[in-house]
Amino acid sequence: MRIALSDAGASLHDVISTRGLVASARGEDLVTAWEVVREAFGDHDVSSTLLGVTVLGYPDQLVEIEAIAAVLDS
Numbered sequence: 001m002r003i004a005l006s007d008a009g010a011s012l013h014d015v016i017s018t019r020g021l022v023a024s025a026r027g028e029d030l031v032t033a034w035e036v037v038r039e040a041f042g043d044h045d046v047s048s049t050l051l052g053v054t055v056l057g058y059p060d061q062l063v064e065i066e067a068i069a070a071v072l073d074s
Contacts (some may be wrong), residue, residue: 001040001067012041014069018048021064023056033063 005011022033034050056064 001065005067007070008069008071010069010071013044014071015041015044015046015067016070017046017068019066020048021053021056022050023054023062024052025054027052037065046070 004011005014016036019035020033022030029053030050030052037048037050056062
């Protein structure tokens with residue numbers, strides 16, 4: 001995510017919302033995924049949604065994170 005944001009001229013501090021999908025029905029797995037995301041963002045608290053899903057798009061894919069960032073054109 002950091003690389004994609006950087007390529008777009010943004011950083012984690014420009015992210016205004018996230019959506020996380022975790023391929024699991026176990027609450028513990030969602031908590032684990034959420035803790036990794038929260039640690040990456042540190043004190044930059046953004047609006048986020050975390051969902052458990054049955055399957056994601058790629059074989060053996062367990063997590064998908066979508067981030068929306070807002071940057072000003074200079």
